[in-house]
């Protein structure tokens with residue numbers, strides 16, 4: 001029988017008694033947006049695992065819940081009977097004040113970066129800078145670090161294990177030198193190109209990245225508007241913090257989006273999402289299937305940022321909390337429910353049953369898989385990526401995979417569009433990837449940090465240094481004319497760079 005709805009208005013004690021007592025797996029209540037929900041029956045099916053809900057049980061969970069759940073999630077997942085009543089703003093204020101953490105929170109609550117400076121470690125807060133003062137992606141990251149929450153920072157910044165791949169992703173570009181030609185007319189400068197037949201103004205695209213509202217309330221919609229401003233493609237994450245409908249609401253005419261999918265254990269959920277995307281094909285022109293993270297990487301920064309919650313669940317006297325799934329950080333919560341049984345034989349046919357949109361495979365990391373991808377007619381592009389170093393640490397930088405493809409199966413480059421992401425910080429990085437055969441270059445953390453540093457203006461800024469730098473670099477490499485329609489012979493070619501000194505070894509060579 002469903003509980004009788006009632007309204008909590010009045011004394012803090014009454015409110016606390018009513019809500020705060022229900023903080024166990026047997027009876028779990030939370031307050032969201034001023035309403036009290038009984039989520040006990042939902043604990044087992046929460047996509048992020050039950051532990052994270054338990055850590056917020058008996059409390060106002062709005063602040064934690066809001067930035068990581070698209071609007072409509074509550075209505076989709078809870079029956080109307082789960083709403084037990086409303087809480088007045090006054091009571092809520094008292095409750096929130098009463099549940100503020102003690103003045104000395106556990107040391108583990110603060111993010112502890114492996115190598116870089118931490119926002120929490122500084123005694124004197126650094127002054128905030130206006131977006132105009134931020135000249136490159138490093139500046140933008142630094143500014144965002146001052147402004148976003150430690151939880152958001154840890155989630156965005158983190159990478160797997162020792163972050164070796166994350167660092168190498170960028171370092172590798174420094175080992176590639178530009179070969180500058182002279183006495184070439186470089187006045188014409190056109191960065192436009194096309195992806196899967198759709199024109200864009202820049203080869204730089206927004207890689208799919210989850211949870212933009214952790215950085216700024218305008219979230220993915222602001223990134224979409226900034227992408228429109230630069231005529232850039234945006235791939236929307238399966239785990240975006242806004243709905244795919246909201247993100248394209250203010251799309252510019254002809255603006256190009258793709259939608260990224262993590263196929264779920266419950267395939268019906270993924271099929272339902274694909275139906276939604278199919279219905280918005282005027283915006284979403286392809287499905288990007290991410291393959292490089294069948295299990296979440298071990299992102300210790302992200303996990304540390306969540307330790308206080310895990311300890312709170314245990315402290316509340318919940319038995320067996322260690323065995324409850326999920327909760328090891330934002331990343332692990334998001335990955336909970338992601339299928340680990342995808343194969344060439346089963347997944348691509350399954351996708352074909354649910355969408356006729358072109359497929360882009362993201363996370364290709366060997367020339368063997370690039371070659372295999374070419375055998376599937378529905379696959380029109382691949383993204384060479386190691387998930388920004390967030391999946392398997394010591395995975396090779398994607399530019400190595402591009403070099404492998406050039407060496408062992410260069411036909412892939414003419415049969416498929418090859419896009420790349422990971423470690424892009426400078427215009428030179430973009431140009432080098434293009435010279436070596438990539439058609440597009442994705443940036444993952446950049447737009448998130450841009451959003452954190454200055455909302456939409458910050459994202460626009462994150463793109464600006466890259467565009468400006470590309471413009472400068474191509475003056476050295478030769479005018480950039482990317483689109484095949486404009487010139488049959490692109491000017492950016494492998495001979496524009498020295499890549500012979502980039503060490504890469506395939507498993508075949510190592511054997």
Ligand SMILES: Cc1cc2nc3c(=O)[nH]c(=O)nc-3n(C[C@H](O)[C@H](O)[C@H](O)COP(=O)(O)O)c2cc1C
Nearest residue numbers: 156207208209210237290387388422423443444445
């Ligand atoms: C915070 C964050 C969230 C991400 N979320 C997703 C995601 O939901 N789906 C996906 O395919 N890749 C995701 N990625 C990986 C990016 O698409 C991209 O591969 C990577 O960030 C590129 O590296 P970069 O950050 O050095 O540019 C995420 C990356 C970050 C940093």
